[in-house]
Amino acid sequence: MTWKEMGVLLSRVNNSCRGSSGEPVNTSETASGSICDGEVRGADSDRCSVAPIQNNERVLVPAFPVSAHVERGYITPQQVYNLLSAEEGQPALYDSYYILILDCRSTERYEDSHVVTARAAVTVIHPVLGCLVSCVELQKYSTILLYAEEGCSPVGSAKARTDSPDLLHCFFQLSSLGMDPVILLGGFSAFHALYPFLCTPLMVLLEAERHTLTIYPSEILEEALFQGSASQASDYRIINNLHITHVVNATANWPDAFPGTLRYLRLRLSDDAQQELVEALPLASRFISSALMGDPAGRVLVHCSAGRSRSSAVTLAFLMEHRRWSLLHALRWLKERRACSAPNMNFLRQLLSYEELLFGSKITSLNDIRR
Incomplete structure (x- = not known):
C-alpha cells in the first residue's frame, strides 16, 4: 500500500467512524497487510481503532504543544x-x-x-x-x-x-x-x-x-503514554507499577510478555532502511488513541528492542495524528522526555510523508529534524 492509498483509507475510516454528531467512535477496522501476527491481542481486542481527528477538508489543522508553565529553577x-x-x-x-x-x-x-x-x-x-x-x-x-x-x-x-x-x-x-x-x-x-x-x-x-536499580520507561504523556525497551515491557513489576493496560510491540521477534493480562498490538518491524511503515503508523495510532480514550482510560507502553528507533516512529506518528503536532514539534516533545529517542533516517523520511498526508502539505523539512 502506498501513502496515497493510505490517505484514501484514512478518509474512509474517518467517514465510517463518525456518528451523526461528527464525533469519532470505536471501530474494529484495521489496516490490511502482513505487518502483524494477529494485530490486536488480549481481552476485548475488537476495541482497537479510532478515526484520526480531521476537519471537513479531511486534513488536520496543525496545533502547537502546550506544556504547563514552570518557573525557572x-x-x-x-x-x-x-x-x-x-x-x-x-x-x-x-x-x-x-x-x-x-x-x-x-x-x-x-x-x-x-x-x-x-x-x-x-x-x-x-x-x-x-x-x-x-x-x-x-x-x-x-x-x-x-x-x-x-x-x-x-x-x-x-x-x-x-x-x-x-x-x-x-x-x-x-x-x-x-x-x-x-x-x-x-x-x-x-x-x-x-x-x-x-x-x-x-x-x-x-x-x-x-546498577541494582530498576530503570523505568520514559513518560511521554503524563499518566498515559510511555516508551521504553523490550526488557522493560517484560518486567511485570514495571508494568504493574505504571498501571500499563495496553502495549504496542514494535519488535520483529520479541514475544508479547503478558498476553493473558494486557492488550497488545503486535507490529513486526525491523529497524532498517527497507522497513515500510505505511500500514503500521495509522494502525498503531488508532490503537493508542482507543486505549487512552477508553472508559476507564488505559495506559499504553510503546516498545521496540532498545526503545530508540521503531518505538519512536510509532510515538511520533501518534503525536502528529492525535495531538495535531507537526513532526518537528512532536520530535522536540519526545526528545525532551526521552533524549535517547532516535528514529532511523528511513523512518524519518516516512514520517515526513505521513505528516504531509495528515496535514495536506509539508510542514517539516528533513533539515529541520537533522539538526
Missing part, C-alpha cells in the same frame, strides 16, 4: 521521573555523578522514605558549617535537585522561608558557589503520590548499588 515530578529513567547507551542513573538529589527534610523523614539515590541534605550543606563538599566535586554533577516535604512557594518568599527554611539554606548556599540547583515542585509528597516505587528508605549512593 523548578522541576515537575514528571520531569524528575524522566531524569531517573534516562538512558544513553546505559541508564544514566548508573553514573554516580549524573544527578545529586538532596532531601531537605528532617533526618527522620529521610530515613522513613526518600527519592531513590537522594542524600540527606545535611551531608552536603550543613546548617552551621555550610558546604561540606568541595565546589570542584559539586561541579561534576549534571543536575542538582532539592526537595522539601511539599509546597512550591517562590524562592525567597515569606511563605517559603516559613515552609522550608532548610531547603532555602541549601539553595542559596549552592547558588553562592556558582551551582544552579533546581527545586522539585510539590516536594516529596507530590513525587511520592505519583511514583511511590521510586521512593525508598535505603541509601543508594555507590555505583555498584546503582
Whole structure:
C-alpha cells in the first residue's frame, strides 16, 4: 500500500467512524497487510481503532504543544521521573555523578522514605558549617535537585522561608558557589503520590548499588503514554507499577510478555532502511488513541528492542495524528522526555510523508529534524 492509498483509507475510516454528531467512535477496522501476527491481542481486542481527528477538508489543522508553565529553577515530578529513567547507551542513573538529589527534610523523614539515590541534605550543606563538599566535586554533577516535604512557594518568599527554611539554606548556599540547583515542585509528597516505587528508605549512593536499580520507561504523556525497551515491557513489576493496560510491540521477534493480562498490538518491524511503515503508523495510532480514550482510560507502553528507533516512529506518528503536532514539534516533545529517542533516517523520511498526508502539505523539512 502506498501513502496515497493510505490517505484514501484514512478518509474512509474517518467517514465510517463518525456518528451523526461528527464525533469519532470505536471501530474494529484495521489496516490490511502482513505487518502483524494477529494485530490486536488480549481481552476485548475488537476495541482497537479510532478515526484520526480531521476537519471537513479531511486534513488536520496543525496545533502547537502546550506544556504547563514552570518557573525557572523548578522541576515537575514528571520531569524528575524522566531524569531517573534516562538512558544513553546505559541508564544514566548508573553514573554516580549524573544527578545529586538532596532531601531537605528532617533526618527522620529521610530515613522513613526518600527519592531513590537522594542524600540527606545535611551531608552536603550543613546548617552551621555550610558546604561540606568541595565546589570542584559539586561541579561534576549534571543536575542538582532539592526537595522539601511539599509546597512550591517562590524562592525567597515569606511563605517559603516559613515552609522550608532548610531547603532555602541549601539553595542559596549552592547558588553562592556558582551551582544552579533546581527545586522539585510539590516536594516529596507530590513525587511520592505519583511514583511511590521510586521512593525508598535505603541509601543508594555507590555505583555498584546503582546498577541494582530498576530503570523505568520514559513518560511521554503524563499518566498515559510511555516508551521504553523490550526488557522493560517484560518486567511485570514495571508494568504493574505504571498501571500499563495496553502495549504496542514494535519488535520483529520479541514475544508479547503478558498476553493473558494486557492488550497488545503486535507490529513486526525491523529497524532498517527497507522497513515500510505505511500500514503500521495509522494502525498503531488508532490503537493508542482507543486505549487512552477508553472508559476507564488505559495506559499504553510503546516498545521496540532498545526503545530508540521503531518505538519512536510509532510515538511520533501518534503525536502528529492525535495531538495535531507537526513532526518537528512532536520530535522536540519526545526528545525532551526521552533524549535517547532516535528514529532511523528511513523512518524519518516516512514520517515526513505521513505528516504531509495528515496535514495536506509539508510542514517539516528533513533539515529541520537533522539538526
